[in-house]
Amino acid sequence: MSLKLCVAEYMISDSHGTGMRRGWFPRIVDEAFLTSDKDGEIDRAPDPVTMIEGDLSWFNATGDAQRVTVHIKRSSRTIVAQNPATVVIHDAWSFDVGESPSAEYPTITQDVFGGRFQVDRASVARDRLQYARLFLEGDVRQTYVDLGVVEPMQAMHFRYLAAVQTPGVWTEATEFDVRNEAHARWTRLVALASPVEH
Amino acid sequence: MVCINPDHFITYPDGSFAAAPWMQLRQVATATVAGKSGNYGVSGGVNKNELLHTVTVAYTNDSPVDQLVYGLVTRGGAQVTLQARSRGGLVTYHGVMLGVGDPPVAEVSRLGVGGDVGRGGILGFGTGFCVLQHSQSETTTWLMPKSAGWYLLDPGASLTARVDVRFVSEYWESSAIDGGDQGTESSYISGDTRVDLFAVPVIA
Numbered sequence: 001m002s003l004k005l006c007v008a009e010y011m012i013s014d015s016h017g018t019g020m021r022r023g024w025f026p027r028i029v030d031e032a033f034l035t036s037d038k039d040g041e042i043d044r045a046p047d048p049v050t051m052i053e054g055d056l057s058w059f060n061a062t063g064d065a066q067r068v069t070v071h072i073k074r075s076s077r078t079i080v081a082q083n084p085a086t087v088v089i090h091d092a093w094s095f096d097v098g099e100s101p102s103a104e105y106p107t108i109t110q111d112v113f114g115g116r117f118q119v120d121r122a123s124v125a126r127d128r129l130q131y132a133r134l135f136l137e138g139d140v141r142q143t144y145v146d147l148g149v150v151e152p153m154q155a156m157h158f159r160y161l162a163a164v165q166t167p168g169v170w171t172e173a174t175e176f177d178v179r180n181e182a183h184a185r186w187t188r189l190v191a192l193a194s195p196v197e198h
Numbered sequence: 199m200v201c202i203n204p205d206h207f208i209t210y211p212d213g214s215f216a217a218a219p220w221m222q223l224r225q226v227a228t229a230t231v232a233g234k235s236g237n238y239g240v241s242g243g244v245n246k247n248e249l250l251h252t253v254t255v256a257y258t259n260d261s262p263v264d265q266l267v268y269g270l271v272t273r274g275g276a277q278v279t280l281q282a283r284s285r286g287g288l289v290t291y292h293g294v295m296l297g298v299g300d301p302p303v304a305e306v307s308r309l310g311v312g313g314d315v316g317r318g319g320i321l322g323f324g325t326g327f328c329v330l331q332h333s334q335s336e337t338t339t340w341l342m343p344k345s346a347g348w349y350l351l352d353p354g355a356s357l358t359a360r361v362d363v364r365f366v367s368e369y370w371e372s373s374a375i376d377g378g379d380q381g382t383e384s385s386y387i388s389g390d391t392r393v394d395l396f397a398v399p400v401i402a
Binding site: 005006007008009010011020024025026067074077086088089091109110111112113114115116117118119120121122123134136138141142143144146194195197 | 208210212213214215216217219220222223224225228233270272274275277311313315326327328329330331332333334335336337338377380381387389394
């Protein structure tokens with residue numbers, strides 16, 4: 001039996017000894033591996049169509065305040081866009097922190113992968129379109145989202161969405177086969193918690 | 199009474215003690231500059247080199263322990279759209295200096311595009327209609343990815359980091375386009391730019 005000391009935040013002292021509590025160490029508290037169920041050929045999608053969807057949640061039972069960051073790792077992305085169309089894959093997220101948190105459905109903003117190779121104006125008729133295709137591949141990309149402080153006995157809820165869209169001009173050629181594709185593959189979400197500087 | 203190192207632990211008036219916050223990996227500074235978008239005239243015009251964002255963030259080691267500092271740079275979603283023959287894009291520059299000041303920056307990253315459609319020869323004045331668009335999602339990279347190691351700050355020492363984003367063109371098409379300007383586009387969207395600094399204590 002060891003001496004019990006009077007300790008404050010992020011520390012523990014009991015009959016086993018004195019040391020740091022779990023909440024002192026930066027660590028992974030929740031993670032998810034999400035895969036796309038819409039990869040491949042696409043049709044016209046003026047409104048975003050969901051490819052990957054998922055969420056993370058964590059309840060702070062450590063007894064100390066925690067700063068939570070979500071690390072979003074996205075696979076390489078691929079699109080094929082046929083003149084004059086634009087093909088993009090959106091990434092969006094939302095989060096809520098508090099008692100019984102519930103994040104809203106993520107809103108699409110300007111976090112986009114994709115492009116267009118347009119060699120005909122919007123006014124050109126279907127049977128007069130020229131042939132042009134854009135093949136675009138993007139690297140694996142990561143980003144960090146700071147959720148702020150999760151107090152003891154509170155929780156966080158994080159939602160993620162990847163969606164494909166074909167904004168703008170869409171004219172489907174009649175004289176040859178059209179090919180538009182989108183591949184979002186996968187996204188990994190990792191929630192990290194670490195102590196807060198008071 | 200327990201004998202503790204006051205550089206590593208904080209003692210409270212009630213007699214309790216806890217590890218000092220500077221004894222752990224943590225975020226020590228952050229700064230964000232809002233995104234920007236813009237359009238350029240598609241015919242006429244000259245090469246562009248326009249400053250869009252500057253983010254400066256500094257940290258002073260206010261702890262009694264040496265700290266190793268590193269940074270992460272997060273660029274929001276970005277998009278470059280250009281008409282035929284114009285080539286260019288968004289260029290990111292990073293700079294770090296020890297002390298407080300305005301660090302010189304050097305190019306570290308680019309997002310750009312450029313294209314052309316069949317036109318050439320002696321009479322190939324101007325160009326046909328073509329618009330290329332390249333969009334890139336939000337991405338986080340290391341501050342100063344070309345330099346190795348982290349920055350060591352003694353107690354009381356400071357570090358300043360700066361990130362610039364510019365729209366830079368390599369070539370700007372200034373002649374008339376077949377069929378006029380209708381439907382052409384030369385524009386950019388550059389998302390928020392955020393710089394976060396993190397520190398880790400060093401015990402000699």
